[in-house]
Amino acid sequence: MDILDTTFGLSGSNNNKEWGGQVQPALIVTFVFLICLEACLWVRNIRQKRSPPGPFAWPLVGNAMQLGHLPHLTFSKMAQKYGSVFQIRLGRHDVVVLNGESTIRQALIKQSNEFAGRPNFGSFQVISGGKSIAFGRYTTLWKVHRRIALSTLRDFSTANTQSMKFFEEHVVAEALDLVQVFMRLCANGLYIDPSHEFTVAAANVLCVLCFGKRYSHDDLEFKALLGRINRFGQAVGAGSLVDAMPWLQAFPNPVRSVYQNFKELNQEFFDFVKGKITQHRNTYDPETTRDMSDAFINVIEHGAGAEDGLTKEHVEGTVTDILGAGQDTTSTALHWILLLLLKYPHVQTRLQEEIDNVVGRDRLPAAEDKSRLPYLEAFIYETLRFTSFVPVTVPHSTTRDVDIAGFHIPNDTVVFVNQWSVNHDELKWRDPGAFDPSRFLDENGVINRDLTSSVMIFSVGRRRCIGAQISKLEIFLFTAILLQQCTFEAHPSEKISMDCTYGLTLKPLPFTVSAKLRGKVLGLPEKV
Numbered sequence: 001m002d003i004l005d006t007t008f009g010l011s012g013s014n015n016n017k018e019w020g021g022q023v024q025p026a027l028i029v030t031f032v033f034l035i036c037l038e039a040c041l042w043v044r045n046i047r048q049k050r051s052p053p054g055p056f057a058w059p060l061v062g063n064a065m066q067l068g069h070l071p072h073l074t075f076s077k078m079a080q081k082y083g084s085v086f087q088i089r090l091g092r093h094d095v096v097v098l099n100g101e102s103t104i105r106q107a108l109i110k111q112s113n114e115f116a117g118r119p120n121f122g123s124f125q126v127i128s129g130g131k132s133i134a135f136g137r138y139t140t141l142w143k144v145h146r147r148i149a150l151s152t153l154r155d156f157s158t159a160n161t162q163s164m165k166f167f168e169e170h171v172v173a174e175a176l177d178l179v180q181v182f183m184r185l186c187a188n189g190l191y192i193d194p195s196h197e198f199t200v201a202a203a204n205v206l207c208v209l210c211f212g213k214r215y216s217h218d219d220l221e222f223k224a225l226l227g228r229i230n231r232f233g234q235a236v237g238a239g240s241l242v243d244a245m246p247w248l249q250a251f252p253n254p255v256r257s258v259y260q261n262f263k264e265l266n267q268e269f270f271d272f273v274k275g276k277i278t279q280h281r282n283t284y285d286p287e288t289t290r291d292m293s294d295a296f297i298n299v300i301e302h303g304a305g306a307e308d309g310l311t312k313e314h315v316e317g318t319v320t321d322i323l324g325a326g327q328d329t330t331s332t333a334l335h336w337i338l339l340l341l342l343k344y345p346h347v348q349t350r351l352q353e354e355i356d357n358v359v360g361r362d363r364l365p366a367a368e369d370k371s372r373l374p375y376l377e378a379f380i381y382e383t384l385r386f387t388s389f390v391p392v393t394v395p396h397s398t399t400r401d402v403d404i405a406g407f408h409i410p411n412d413t414v415v416f417v418n419q420w421s422v423n424h425d426e427l428k429w430r431d432p433g434a435f436d437p438s439r440f441l442d443e444n445g446v447i448n449r450d451l452t453s454s455v456m457i458f459s460v461g462r463r464r465c466i467g468a469q470i471s472k473l474e475i476f477l478f479t480a481i482l483l484q485q486c487t488f489e490a491h492p493s494e495k496i497s498m499d500c501t502y503g504l505t506l507k508p509l510p511f512t513v514s515a516k517l518r519g520k521v522l523g524l525p526e527k528v
């Protein structure tokens with residue numbers, strides 16, 4: 001014990017004192033050297049005027065400590081100082097941040113190939129068994145993979161009248177089930193936290209598409225799985241920090257624990273999907289396509305995908321991606337919608353009046369009613385704009401040396417796209433910090449399509465979300481049906497807060513709601 005104390009202990013060791021005497025000045029000299037080096041590089045970049053400007057980056061951490069709890073807000077402030085294209089440093093990576101509609105469109109649409117990459121982050125390899133579309137690098141194989149995912153998703157949703165009807169029926173069934181769950185849980189005026197119910201509803205729409213199966217709101221195994229997906233968005237940031245600063249893995253710290261957790265939850269989620277795909281393979285019949293898993297097995301393992309070089313693992317990767325990317329985002333959207341209905345009861349009343357006038361009380365709202373419900377559409381767009389709940393896209397990277405706004409960006413530079421800055425640009429939106437659905441309507445109540453297409457939440461260009469169309473339809477149907485059937489009331493003693501938790505998606509803080517039936521519930525169509 002004595003030996004251990006004198007060899008490794010902090011006090012009473014002559015060795016340590018000797019080392020301390022040599023190491024401390026050495027550390028100080030190294031640190032000063034690094035600062036000088038950083039300063040020289042920073043000044044050189046500014047002089048050259050070729051690299052985008054940006055704040056001074058500290059050795060080792062760069063600007064990581066300056067981003068704060070809501071980085072999109074920090075980026076928007078920095079853009080006011082440095083311009084719409086600026087550069088920060090995160091650990092060992094230079095990161096270019098793009099802000100504002102014209103700059104982002106210039107990069108992601110006009111120079112779409114150059115900005116379509118994803119950084120070569122180790123943490124991205126952990127996702128969807130390393131075969132993710134959303135986190136995959138921009139290669140020829142990736143393009144085939146994405147094309148198959150997008151066309152299969154369309155075949156099962158919006159490709160034609162028949163697929164649209166199929167998709168709509170499932171969403172309507174899920175929305176009506178949600179009404180019944182709300183009625184059961186809110187009986188006798190009880191207030192409930194709706195987050196789990198929205199998560200299950202959004203996940204079920206995708207599970208029906210992918211596995212031909214939906215789950216009960218009380219299914220414990222499904223509940224645990226969804227909890228993992230929900231934590232994904234929060235934990236993915238820790239992965240990126242570890243990629244930027246690998247030394248964070250060397251000692252116990254909160255980022256290291258979150259990253260460890262991130263790896264585990266990805267593995268568990270991937271294993272769940274793998275089990276489902278195995279069941280599909282065991283009962284696969286090339287003559288009958290039961291659901292999207294069958295369709296992916298068909299095209300990837302037995303069709304064009306295999307010829308192009310896709311493997312069996314791409315089937316699991318695709319389904320994991322679709323469930324992961326689609327569930328959390330859509331349920332978060334529904335969550336914000338409900339919170340805003342509670343905060344602005346007069347908006348809720350106006351929406352119900354519009355639905356009652358156009359649809360009535362004898363049938364359910366349908367997709368084809370959309371064009372005759374402009375205030376509802378305006379309300380949904382304003383929710384997407386105002387909350388901007390995917391404030392920054394998945395990180396992009398450049399695929400070759402490229403120039404933008406007069407600045408030179410080398411190949412393989414990490415690029416952050418600040419969608420929030422587009423939706424809150426004071427030059428574009430009157431009073432962007434106010435929630436006002438009417439901003440999208442002209443004096444005759446007609447929706448302004450130029451404005452709605454300026455709302456940026458699904459990104460644009462080669463990496464644009466593949467689920468944009470189905471989630472817009474889903475959000476429309478859920479909102480219309482819930483509002484036609486129920487009135488939602490906030491807890492009288494609860495302050496309605498717009499504060500949120502930060503991750504890949506911004507989520508409202510927990511709140512409670514009471515739902516009251518407005519009349520008789522219309523009949524449930526047949527469910528899977």
Ligand code: HEM
Pocket residue numbers: 133134135146153321322323325326327329330333390392393394395396417457458459460462463464465466467468470471
């Ligand atoms: C309101 C709902 C949704 C929002 C706000 C949303 C938003 C986004 C955003 C911002 C991206 C990143 C784009 C970029 O990096 O530039 C993305 C990518 C993606 N989303 Fe969505 N999404 C939603 C729903 C869905 C749904 C329902 C699905 C699947 C059915 C889906 C599948 C994907 C996939 C596969 C990608 C990766 C695309 C790529 O890297 O090429 N998303 N989404």
